[in-house]
Amino acid sequence: MHHFHYIDNELYCEEVPVPEIIRKMGTPCYIYSHATLRQHFRTFDDAFNGIRHLTCFSMKSNSNLAILRLFALEGGGVDIVSGGELYRALKAEVEPGKIVYSGVGKQVEDLEYALKSDILMFNVESTQEIVKLNDVAARLNKKARIAIRINPDVDPETHPYVSTGLKENKFGIDISIAPEQYTTAAGMKNLEVSGVSCHIGSQLTQVSPFVDALRKLKQMIKDVERTGIKIDYLDLGGGLGITYNREEPPHPEEYAGAIKKELGTTDLTLILEPGRVIMGNAGILVTKVLYTKSTIEKTFIIVDAAMNDLLRPSLYDSYHGIQPVKKSGRGTVTADIVGPICESGDFFARGREVESLKPGELMAVMSAGAYGFSMSSNYNSRPRVCEVMVKGDRFYTIRTRETFEDLVRGEKIPDFLA
Numbered sequence: 001m002h003h004f005h006y007i008d009n010e011l012y013c014e015e016v017p018v019p020e021i022i023r024k025m026g027t028p029c030y031i032y033s034h035a036t037l038r039q040h041f042r043t044f045d046d047a048f049n050g051i052r053h054l055t056c057f058s059m060k061s062n063s064n065l066a067i068l069r070l071f072a073l074e075g076g077g078v079d080i081v082s083g084g085e086l087y088r089a090l091k092a093e094v095e096p097g098k099i100v101y102s103g104v105g106k107q108v109e110d111l112e113y114a115l116k117s118d119i120l121m122f123n124v125e126s127t128q129e130i131v132k133l134n135d136v137a138a139r140l141n142k143k144a145r146i147a148i149r150i151n152p153d154v155d156p157e158t159h160p161y162v163s164t165g166l167k168e169n170k171f172g173i174d175i176s177i178a179p180e181q182y183t184t185a186a187g188m189k190n191l192e193v194s195g196v197s198c199h200i201g202s203q204l205t206q207v208s209p210f211v212d213a214l215r216k217l218k219q220m221i222k223d224v225e226r227t228g229i230k231i232d233y234l235d236l237g238g239g240l241g242i243t244y245n246r247e248e249p250p251h252p253e254e255y256a257g258a259i260k261k262e263l264g265t266t267d268l269t270l271i272l273e274p275g276r277v278i279m280g281n282a283g284i285l286v287t288k289v290l291y292t293k294s295t296i297e298k299t300f301i302i303v304d305a306a307m308n309d310l311l312r313p314s315l316y317d318s319y320h321g322i323q324p325v326k327k328s329g330r331g332t333v334t335a336d337i338v339g340p341i342c343e344s345g346d347f348f349a350r351g352r353e354v355e356s357l358k359p360g361e362l363m364a365v366m367s368a369g370a371y372g373f374s375m376s377s378n379y380n381s382r383p384r385v386c387e388v389m390v391k392g393d394r395f396y397t398i399r400t401r402e403t404f405e406d407l408v409r410g411e412k413i414p415d416f417l418a
């Protein structure tokens with residue numbers, strides 16, 4: 001369910017016509033629906049009712065302060081992967097006791113920052129990190145609460161770039177050697193071992209890999225607890241997929257139901273790290289047609305957004321719906337929708353049947369709320385675009401468009417070149 005819909009052939013976000021937003025904000029522009037975000041968060045979080053749990057929004061999918069604040073107000077925590085994400089989360093007043101920190105390459109400064117901030121848990125991913133975290137915590141006279149991130153060797157059957165729980169992936173600690181790592185960590189003075197974590201991949205469209213991973217973790221927890229170590233938290237990561245095109249992913253209710261069933265009665269507190277399922281269909285990227293051209297081979301629709309604004313089609317060949325902001329009634333055309341960047345990989349869709357649009361008309365790239373803005377860059381010296389949140393009949397700028405001055409901020413010409 002989302003709140004992007006047509007009234008009289010014009011695309012609306014909630015009660016606001018998209019062209020009205022664009023008249024003020026220009027293009028390209030990301031637009032998010034507050035009602036959709038809130039509803040997605042609640043649906044997901046409520047699906048786990050009946051079991052102690054904490055929903056930690058995976059902020060790598062969208063780290064805008066306004067978005068983080070919205071979920072914080074809903075009682076959510078966040079899953080972070082860097083000091084920068086921690087900084088944003090704290091700025092949005094996410095409670096430190098609801099922050100979990102994953103990532104294979106946490107830096108000393110970031111570990112210090114997170115320890116000083118008293119976050120809930122570090123999901124550690126290697127033996128060296130366990131040692132390093134203990135050292136840093138000792139230096140700060142702190143105790144770091146940890147979960148060991150397990151690589152359960154489960155195939156999530158998703159795009160290889162976003163599958164993370166297979167033996168060959170860089171993530172986590174192999175489940176077969178994890179119990180020894182628990183023993184080692186439990187013997188360290190400045191660590192408090194209290195959790196197990198795992199994240200097997202993203203955009204999963206079936207529940208079975210989640211259940212398989214959970215089954216393996218349950219067994220491992222039993223083995224570990226037999227050695228006298230008490231596990232309080234079970235972090236199952238994120239990964240639930242959404243419909244971009246024709247996928248039929250399980251509803252959060254079904255996902256939660258399967259997890260609850262496999263888990264049975266338990267004292268564990270469950271931690272979930274959803275990103276895409278909450279953000280993905282709550283945002284669109286609006287772009288303007290600049291030119292159209294036809295070669296003998298193809299028709300191209302050249303728009304003002306590009307791969308630096310939304311990298312997913314270029315990087316993963318991902319499908320995003322393309323919709324006219326105003327239906328023209330002119331019929332359709334099969335075209336490549338491309339951006340202005342000097343790379344052939346700069347496209348949003350190829351060979352796609354879309355409504356025939358003319359220069360100056362607007363197009364919406366759908367399902368762009370997750371891993372859209374957060375993966376954007378300044379490639380080709382393109383200022384990063386603005387972001388807007390719609391609530392009811394009003395809209396709010398939640399990020400202004402970058403300027404040319406922003407592009408060169410921090411750059412210096414050394415004296416010898418003056």
Ligand code: LLP
Pocket residue numbers: 058060061079102103162199201202203237238239240273274275276277312316370371
């Ligand atoms: N937890 C951890 C430890 C993760 O690494 C991720 C995503 C999540 C949670 C959230 O997963 P989600 O619920 O969003 O599937 N850029 C790619 C997706 C990369 C996902 C990375 N990790 C894309 O655009 O498809």
